[in-house]
Amino acid sequence: MQRISTHTRAPLWGKAGTRRIEAQASASLPPHTLMRRAGLGIARLAMALAPHARHIWVACGPGNNGGDGFEAAVQLQACGFHTTVSWRGDATALPSDARAALTRLHAAGLSCTPEAPSHWDLAIDALLGLGSRRPPDGHLADWLQRMHAADAPLLSVDLPSGLDADTGVGTGPVLVSRAPRHCLSLLSLKPGQFTADGRDRCGTLWLDDLGCAVDDASGSADAWLPGFAPDQPRLHATHKGSYGDVAVLGGAPGMVGAPILAATAALHAGAGRVFVGLLDPAAAAWDATAPELMFRPHHTLPQHGQALVCGCGGGEALAAMLPALLDHAGPLVLDADALNALAGQDALQKRLHQRASPAVLTPHPLEAARLLNCSTAQVQADRLAAARTLAERMNSVVLLKGSGSVIASPGAPALINPSGNARLASAGTGDVLAGFIGALLAQGLDPRSAAWRAAWRHGDLADRWPAHRPLTASALARAWPARA
Ligand SMILES: NC(=O)C1=CN([C@@H]2O[C@H](COP(=O)(O)OP(=O)(O)OC[C@H]3O[C@@H](n4cnc5c(N)ncnc54)[C@H](OP(=O)(O)O)[C@@H]3O)[C@@H](O)[C@H]2O)[C@@H](O)CC1
Ligand SMILES: Nc1ncnc2c1ncn2[C@@H]1O[C@H](COP(=O)(O)OP(=O)(O)O)[C@@H](O)[C@H]1O
Ligand SMILES: [K+]
Structure with missing residues (x-):
């Protein structure tokens, strides 16, 4: 037993x-x-x-x-x-x-x-x-x-x-x-x-x-239950270029916090350098609480080789940028408004389908329902089937969030993440997850491994969270454990 x-x-x-x-x-x-x-x-x-x-x-x-x-x-x-x-x-x-x-x-x-x-x-x-x-x-x-x-x-x-x-x-x-x-x-x-x-x-x-x-x-x-995979130890003779760049694109007016959460999470999860492109023209061009983040005009991102996290608080302006991003971006995470922009847009979905390297899509059940053109209740009635259908349809790794997040990938067994708890049910924790995935992609993990390892760690951090300490997204973004 x-x-x-x-x-x-x-x-x-x-x-x-x-x-x-x-x-x-x-x-x-x-x-x-x-x-x-x-x-x-x-x-x-x-x-x-x-x-x-x-x-x-x-x-x-x-x-x-x-x-x-x-x-x-x-x-x-x-x-x-x-x-x-x-x-x-x-x-x-x-x-x-x-x-x-x-x-x-x-x-x-x-x-x-x-x-x-x-x-x-x-x-x-x-x-x-x-x-x-x-x-x-x-x-x-x-x-x-x-x-x-x-x-x-x-x-x-x-x-x-x-x-x-x-x-x-x-x-x-x-x-x-x-x-x-x-x-x-x-x-x-x-x-x-x-x-x-x-x-x-x-x-x-x-x-x-x-x-x-x-x-x-x-x-x-x-x-499958994925099990546990510890972070790779780092060679001594490495530098920030060894751990990849992440670019985070999003932050329409009123939603600037979302990409900053994702970027902070990517930084703490080990990305070598993290860039942020905000869609709100009036937003400040730096963040005093995270001076490591480099703010750039959004149209200059991503640059060659950067892993792109796209969609956090992106608003409707994102839709016009997606065709070029889907065609040219390297490792890619699509979250929130990037997913909403994809819903019902056959031409965009076709571009996604044709990408050489699958993107990682991180819908919560409502976003998944929009993409599948069905109700949230239908998604929740069979979460494995919904994630699998989306993964096949979009030729992408799909991480369907919620209690027991499902990670489905074309041609590979689906995974169910066993870590996490309802303390994660708080605004912004999904942005943090997207940032974690971006960091692992930048460090060279394949999309499926990046998705499940990030989900596992995200949940594990919540499971170990001290009972007396409030779990907020900004604290979670800074909680990735230090490597030996
Ligand atoms: N055989 C073996 O070697 C081993 C068996 N094992 C054990 O067997 C279990 C599976 O057994 P099982 O197939 O008999 O099904 P089970 O869950 O007992 O229920 C079926 C009965 O319930 C009825 N029923 C259904 N819904 C109902 C409802 N809402 N309200 C009222 N009735 C309802 C249904 O009636 P029906 O729908 O057919 O009219 C049928 O009569 C498995 O989970 C494990 O515990 C293990 O020990 C391993 C070795
Ligand atoms: N009950 C729960 N058990 C496990 N994980 C949960 C639970 N509730 C929420 N989460 C996790 O919290 C995150 C919430 O993401 P999301 O719904 O996109 O929020 P936001 O858009 O505010 O960032 C997801 O990773 C989800 O899996
Ligand atoms: K029982």
Whole structure:
């Protein structure tokens, strides 16, 4: 069993992929082996999470997720825990693994009750897993509501009931709670556990591969957790020219702060030199708080070889500049108003598509919706699919921001960034991310690596942010850790 952290590098499989893994594993094992292993894993984690629990509530559903719950209850009872198993239904309607588990439960002297207990020290949600097909209702919704409203810790089996393994869209009751939440994923990790509603519903994630570790030799995983890549150490005999130039273009009247945030972030993330071209003719030509930044007339940027970060606070004036930039700029990040200018402009999108080196696009869900000509809700309903579609359509690396940012690139597996938290939900943090990506491009990283490493670091900084210190974009822009 493994606790999943932001450093974990692992393949993610959705419903179809996990069912394939399950079928292959079951074929070479005696009947019911996987479910028994699942029950043992759940019981072991439950005991580790709540060793002093006097009363454990196992809520079981109508399919094999419920079967996992029956098996766990047998183990917990055998270890001396007072265990209540809630289940309603017709035993003959259970799938065969779950029916066998129910028989074992009865043989162990346990019985099921059709009601929830009045109190418990740990709840185990074994209501719905991979087979969840519609919002839970009736007694399933009632039991979920009780588990989420209670102060006791909650351990979800495989998936929090009602969470879609592919998309991370959650249905059914869920309440904001201070009680610890854990999820023990079985056989595989799933994309939906890391994006959209997944993070909130799962809490701390664990993986039990049930003794069937699968590699992704055939490249069939639906996405990957990228893992951790430390910054490259620097050779001694280098100079500022060794680490590249970044040019930041944006800052229409009233929005001058955005490119300065991006430029400051690029500087602190290690770019050799950083230039800023502001679109507001009345803006000051330097920034006393960041004298390292070099301000230039915007029409002179980018110069040869500079990585360009384009769009932060750019306003509508940017649209006229985009054709030339798309044709001639080297490494390129398109953010905010550069993305808005692209939306619905087939000629611009064609130019983007034809670039020799893919650009990095960093839309938040509304910007992605504009580019895809759909609603934000449609983007959020399947973030992986939305990012993949955009990446193919624009022939670009697409970083779809939000909880569990998705990084999609043509011809490469999608990545889901596991770091970050809602303290990043503050104006300007997206500009900082764009600046981080620009700095990594300037230092020679390929667009996909620059995108995921920047997103990972951006989130990691937020995860380590001191609780008492406000997280503002300008502080974040200066927080990239110093190299050894
Ligand atoms: N077999 C094995 O070896 C292993 C299996 N494993 C475990 O099996 C789990 C998958 O099991 P599963 O396929 O039976 O699906 P599961 O999530 O239990 O639900 C399906 C049932 O729920 C019903 N249903 C759906 N939505 C509903 C709703 N809203 N409200 C009410 N009912 C609803 C649905 O009914 P239907 O929609 O068909 O009418 C069907 O009856 C997997 O997540 C893992 O925990 C692991 O131990 C590994 C080894
Ligand atoms: N709940 C969250 N979890 C993880 N990251 C988040 C969360 N909320 C916001 N972020 C991150 O914060 C940044 C916000 O960017 P964006 O929406 O473009 O803001 P702005 O335009 O104000 O800079 C993105 O990188 C996004 O992924
Ligand atoms: K569950």
